Amino acid sequence: MKVLVFNPERCDGCGICEETCSKTWFKEPDRHKSAIRISELTDQPGHYAANNCNQCGECMDVCPTLALQRDKRGIVRISKRLCVGCLSCVGFCPIVAMRAHAEHTVPFKCVACGTCVKECPRDALSIEDLPDAALTATEIRMKVAA
């Protein structure tokens, strides 16, 4: 499955990835609308951490409407048509990478589109093909049903 991977050794905290993400998906530069968040480590000034979806799929099992599904590339995606804005996935993401914004009723997350990878001036980001996550309870049910 495709996952956006962050290399902390290379990041200088410029924030271009956040701006790129927000512009790509919301047509405006606003880090609160970015699926990737960069933060400076409090105990190590000048060093940064990134927070973005690792496609683990746990959110799929808390979505009451099956609005969260894995696509062929292994990316967990939200169906805007099915989402009822309950925000369960936002509260239950193990790494807090599912986001809500006050101006939008549908949550958003990294879908490993790779746009930020291209724009990062220090090559701190990459899309990598990692081993598939274990099947979620929802996926197992769907398989059995099919």
Add this chain to the structure above:
Amino acid sequence: MMKAVDKIRKAHRILAEYRYEPPQVDRGYANQTLYVNVSDKAIAARPVDEKMKRTFVGGRGFGLWLLWNAVSGTTRWNDPQNEVILSSGPIGGTTAYPGSGKSIAVSISPLTGTVIDSNVGGHFGPLLKFAGWDAIEVQGRADKEVIVFVDGNEGLVLIIEAPDEAIDSYLLPEQVLDLFADTPEEKAGISSVSTGPGAEHALIGCLNVSFYDKRRGFARLKQAGRGGIGTALRDKKVKALVVKYTGVDADSNHPADWAELTRVGSKMHREIYEQDPIMNDMRGGGTTMLVSIMNEFDLLPVHNFRYGSDPRAEGLYKDQFTPDFSLDIPNGCWYGCTLACSMCVERFQPRTGPYRGKWVHVDGPEYETIAGIGSNCGIFDAHAVLEGNFYCDMYGIDTISFGTALGFAMECYEEGILNKEQTGGLELHFGNADAMLESLHQMARGEGFGTVIGQGVRRMKQLFVEEYGADPKFLQDIGMECKGLEYSEYVTKESIAQQGGYGLANKGPQHDEAWLIFMDAVRNQIPTFEDKAEALHYFPMFRTWFSLNGLCKLPWNDVEPADNKEAYEPRMAARVPEHVENYIRLFSAVTGRQDIKKPEDLIGMSEAVYNFQRLFNLKMGVGTREHDAIPYRSMGPVTREEYESRARRYDEQLAQIGFEPDGKGTEAKMAALRAHREQAYEALVDAVYRRRGWTRDGIPTLETVRRLDIDYPDVVALLEEHRTIE
């Protein structure tokens, strides 16, 4: 070959049709209610004005107001004039905050003869509102079986003659999905309210409210159990109320401030994610975890509330049920409820009755069911409890009233008040699971002693006295009912405050008004009568507020912020102040009202409705002190065995009140304890009436009624009438 559903549909005949323009829900309100009369087939929209919203808010408040205007003081439950009303409330249908999908059913109860309210999950109330209606009131009695169908996308209400649908709530909700969903996806937009054949023959009938479970692929059920509203619905020959609304989204309730909802909702979801596993683990087993806690603290009803614990109760602990639950997928009864307590056993095989040997699914069990038909009847067999749960739902029977009524009948049998001849062969010994199940099947078939049990404790008491010469005093002591409603499943002998929590509850002894046992008897946080009275003011009012708004109580204090107990002193911590603040934010975010800022503002909203319900009781002839009297079994030991089983505890208490127990016989000690406890209860009632602004006879004063802005002419006239009588 014609499909079964087509055959059912072919028999339909449209008896009345009403078209409307579905309004956009605005800040939690559709601003109209739906009136349906199944006698004369009248269907009408009724406006909801600002005064109605200010005073009654929604949910239970709307139900009370609509019913007040529909019935007189002499209306009986089975008069066509009686109504069955369902309403959610302004917050109901919110998807972003856990526990926001409740409906509240209101009717004149066959058990109490006065107004009853019963809250229920499932999708009916929210979908009804999105279909354009804040409430539905169903009046009249159809001459043939009907379904009332509301289509919120088409703007259409139909009364349909429906001869071929099942009556039972295992088949009917599925048939409804097949009948009214044009595509499989539309099933999620359909919810039904139904009952079952048991409700035709028993007064303890419940309503089953459905929601479609996308993953499991079938209709799930939640129950408005209390007070026999299912019996009232069956009396109207209404097989089901059905609502269809497809297209639910985050804005369906059209809140005033989505941004604020996002903040408070995400915060709460995160808190549940972090706290629930280390607190009550509701997600991991619903309310089943209560059985061990209650057993440990001597609060679990055993053998008709004689005792509060039993070593065999381990057979009913959470771990006996969890292997059968599927815990890894959503178990909320409305979107966004991550506390997710609606457990489901997906594969269950009954060993008796019409489904014997077949594979079925069971919704539940919840604590009250396990304690009611389990420990209270001496049945410590998880499979038997699940089977009782299944048949109660399917037959439309309230598990709480059934468990408490059967426990009473069993004690009468054990005491020799009833014999095998009178029970038609049912051996009603404590622990006889076969008799428990057979009495349910009899109730559904309308035959045998099962139908007697289905009349509830109050009518059984009368019957056993009149027909079998039972001692009325003894039956009064052991019959666990107040106002005609069966007790829910907590032993209150050691908590005076909770005795009041039950006895002073408007609808009868149900724990959704107050649950003060830990605060009172275990932690001793409210030692004086004034403290207890304050708790019996605050908590019933606060809990009433949930039922005005379409909210579930569980996310209030079945999960708490991590620092709740450190941040507040114990009595304040019991109120969970951060969650109260959440509710204030939630209410303002939905309705846009800016005048609700403090906890007291929530209490004020409830107080008007709560007092109005008390006055409704007065209108129906039961709103005075004598009707707040409770059976002695809920106060103390009725029998020698009960006293002697906890002799040390009782002896110590007697010594504390200046009665030296040494050298005294059990009878003498029981009499002294009884005198003390009965006196304490009366002192509590006095203190609570004072705190609530009621007279010594338990009637809200004119001053109280004016302060709460419920001094409607007929309310004032009612008070005048009672002042004259006094």
